[in-house]
Amino acid sequence: MERNQDVVVKVEDLHVNFYNNDRCNKVLRGVSFELKKGKIMCIVGESGCGKSVTANSIMGLLPDLSRIEKGSITFHYQGEDIRIDRLKRKGKEMRKLRGEGMAMIFQDPMTALNPVFTVGYQINEALLYHNGASSRKDATKKSIQLLKEMGIPLPKQRVKEYPHQFSGGMSQRAMIAMAMSCRPKVLIADEPTTALDVTIQAQIFELMLDLKETNDTAILLITHDMGVVAELADDVAVMYMGNIVESGDARAVLTRPSHPYTKALLDSIPVLGRGREQKLEPIKGSTPDPYNRPAGCQFAPRCAYATPECETGMPPESMVEEGHMCRCFHHLRKKEGEAND
C-alpha cells in the first residue's frame, strides 16, 4: 500500500450509524482525514455534528448501539497497518493499543478514572505499564511531578486520594496527566479544557505542544475555541451533520474560509486578535433533526447562497487551493464563474 510516511492514522469514507428503537441515525456519513506525525489537527463544528463519535471511532470506544457501516480506520503502528475498524472494541488488541499507542482525553473525566483506586495508583500503573517509569518509587515521583505540572495543589498528598476527593477540574487534570504520561503516538483530546480556567488551559496546551515536538505525537484536538485553533492547529477540519465540509492547512482555512458554514462559524465565535471590534453573529437557524435530514447539502436550509441544486445531493469535494478542500455547490459555481470569465 502506498502510504505517506508521516500519516499515523488514516480515516477513509467512515460511515457510523446509531440504532435506537428501530430508528437509524446516520451520524457519520463518509468522513475522511489523516492524522500526521508531530501535527495537531483540530475538528470544529456545532454540537451534535459527530466530533465525539469520530474520536471514539478511532479509539474503538463506540457504544454497543452503534455500528461502523462502511469505510476504514487504519493505524500505522510499529511497522504495521492496523485496521481499527475490524478490531473487537473490548478485545485484547484494542485494549493494548489504547494507552500504549493511542490515548484519549475525554470531555467527562469521570469516564476515565476508576473510583476504587487512588489517583496516584492509576497514574503509576499507566507509567509502569507503558515503560514511563523504572520502578514503583520512580513512578510515584513522576506522578507527583505530573500532578504538580497540572497545577494540582499539594500533589504529594493528592496522589494518595481517590477520584471522588477531587473536584471535576482536578480529575480532568489528573486524567490529562495520565494520558500524557504514556507518551502515546496518537493523542485524541475531546474538548479537554472546556471546564478549566485559562492558566491551566495554557499549561495543558503547552504539554501537548511538548508531546508533539519531543515525541512526534499526532494530536487530534476537538475544540469550540477558534483562538485555540488559530494558535495550535496545523490542520483543521470543519464538520457539519456527519460530513467534513471544509478542511486543510489551518491558516488557509481560517484566513480564506470558503464554505458558508465555516464563515458563519468564524463569525459566531470570538477570535483572538480580532479585538473587541469583532461583531459576533450567531449562525442562523439550527441543526436539522438527524432523523429528518435535508436531501442534499445538510447546511442548505440555513445557507444564504442555497439554490435548488443544493438539494440534489451532497456536494463533491473541490479544491480551494492546494491542500484546502471544500464541499459546497456555491463554491463550485463561483469557481466555474471565475474560470469562464
Ligand SMILES: Nc1ncnc2c1ncn2[C@@H]1O[C@H](COP(=O)(O)OP(=O)(O)O)[C@@H](O)[C@H]1O
Ligand atoms: N450514545 C449515543 N446514543 C445515541 N445517539 C448518539 C450517541 N452518541 C452520539 N449520538 C448521536 O450522534 C450525534 C453526534 O454526536 P457527537 O459526536 O457526540 O456530537 P459532537 O459533535 O457534539 O461531539 C448526536 O447528535 C446524536 O444524535
Ligand SMILES: [Mg+2]
Ligand atoms: Mg462531543
